[in-house]
Amino acid sequence: MSREDLPYRPCAGFMLVNAAGHVFVGQRIDPTAHGYWQMPQGGIDPGEDLRAAALRELHEEIGVGPDKVELIAGPSRPLRYDLPDELVGKVWKGKYRGQEQYWFLGRFLGENADIDLEAHDPPEFNAWRWVEPALLPELIIPFKRATYEEVLQEFRDFI
Template sequence: MLDGDGFRLNVGMVLMNARGQVFWGQRPRNAGWQFPQGGVDDGESAEQAMFRELREETGLSPEHVRVLGRTQDWVRYHLPRRFRRKPPGCVGQKQKWFLLEVIADDDAIHFDTGTKAEFASFEWVSWWYPVGQVVPFKRDVYRRVLSEMLPIRDAALGHVID
């Protein structure tokens, strides 16, 4: 689903464990690392899309997580031309981001629930690590989202860790 400016509506998820580390997922065939994200279907709210994508990409269900917060505004990024393939006319992503605390054991995470696995593996990394590791065209989004979510993370943990 595209908005009037050609941005695909999308949700992103920062999954955090009890130590304040974040889920960092490796795409299949070593195609890079990123946070879980996915499109919003017609008639679906951002929160509904988030829970559907969470299940499809990580195998986690609503009972495995606690929603801690979300970005106040939509966050946009432009896709480099070489990545613009579908839908036609798409210039980038317009995302709502959610901060989720994983309250299940790591073995609840699995990548075999969708038609095509979005991740091959994952690791728990420090809060700011993904900003320097994600593809360059997503770095500003990751920095903005993690900055906005930082006070929510600190309040949930009861202390500052970074």
């Protein structure tokens, strides 16, 4: 099956910002993305509401429940990226060519102690930090940079 025959994996992402306007990023444990940082994101279950999926991923990956988040904005459109050739057929059991992502923005209402990287088994991240939004494209794995630039553009006025 060629790349063009493969669908995009539906995905929900969450840009979590703190009171200072910094964005949460976690350092990936996944060996294909080791050393890179990203915002919480993950697959959307069949029939799952986009907002519910984004909040579920936030809770699963970093232990932050909806009671610790003020939702600010949702997606105006899906954003897509393609996997590089060397990963097509290897990640997500070879079923997808990339992801179609729906991003949400929310303000973190909790304390740093509320963030729990062990909430997901196995954990997705081995470290986390708050960063200036402008640094996001530099931290993400290169094939996702354009998507992160679009997310920043989409939410710039709300951060």
